[in-house]
Amino acid sequence: xxxxxxxxxxxxxxxxxxxxxxxxxxxxxxxxxxxxxxxxxxxxxxxxxxxxxxxxxxxxxxxxxxxxxxxxxxxxxxxxxxxxxxxxxxxxxxxxxxxxxxxxxxxxxxxxxxxxxxxxxxxxxxxxxxxxxxxxxxxxxxxxxxxxxxxxxxxxxxxx
Numbered sequence: 001x002x003x004x005x006x007x008x009x010x011x012x013x014x015x016x017x018x019x020x021x022x023x024x025x026x027x028x029x030x031x032x033x034x035x036x037x038x039x040x041x042x043x044x045x046x047x048x049x050x051x052x053x054x055x056x057x058x059x060x061x062x063x064x065x066x067x068x069x070x071x072x073x074x075x076x077x078x079x080x081x082x083x084x085x086x087x088x089x090x091x092x093x094x095x096x097x098x099x100x101x102x103x104x105x106x107x108x109x110x111x112x113x114x115x116x117x118x119x120x121x122x123x124x125x126x127x128x129x130x131x132x133x134x135x136x137x138x139x140x141x142x143x144x145x146x147x148x149x150x151x152x153x154x155x156x157x158x159x160x
Contacts, residue, residue, distance in 0.1 A: 048101040048155065050079035054146075056090040064088075077102040077155050082148035086115030092146045096136040102153030107135045111145035120148075 050068050062083060069078040079099055097107075107130045112121040127142045128135055135151055 048077045049099065050077075050151070051098045052079075052081045052095070052149070053098070054092055054095040056092045058090040062088060062090060074155055076152060078150070078152045080148070080150045082110075082113055082150075084113075084115075086113045086118055086147065087111075088145070088147045090146075091144050092137070092142075093144065094137050094142075095146055095149065096134055097149050097151050098134040099151055099153050100133065102155045103132050104130060104135070104151055104153045106150075106152040108148075108150050109135065109146060110148040111143070113148045 048068070048070060050066075052066065063085070064081060064083050066081045067079070070076070077099060079097060081097065107128075109123040109128050110120050111123055112118060114120045123142075123146075127138055129138050133153075135149065
């Protein structure tokens with residue numbers, strides 16, 4: 001498995017768990033998001049990586065969760081970052097999720113997650129940009145609210 005979480009300066013590492021859920025290898029970690037921190041990074045393997053970079057303003061640290069997953073056939077790689085309590089009170093001025101080793105096929109961003117009877121609230125598509133390898137805020141359109149970001153990519157395999 002060999003996954004390593006790189007802890008950026010200012011981030012407290014709470015726990016690391018390696019779980020086999022269905023047919024996915026899942027790597028999961030609790031982290032603290034705060035205005036003084038600028039990126040959270042998972043390294044899945046030598047081939048697959050996920051980085052979440054952001055800038056925010058606001059009060060105190062918040063507990064966030066970051067996970068990466070790899071299908072058992074190595075065809076799909078996923079990366080998710082979210083606030084388990086549902087809504088973040090940080091004021092995000094920018095964000096970017098980048099994956100390496102896979103081409104993005106699906107991405108979704110939310111201003112609020114479903115918690116305690118609440119529903120997911122998706123960002124408008126005009127608020128962010130999806131490319132082959134990253135999802136980033138759209139300058140002038142992003143309304144500074146982010147509580148969850150999910151990216152799923154198809155891995156690149158060399159043909160024999």
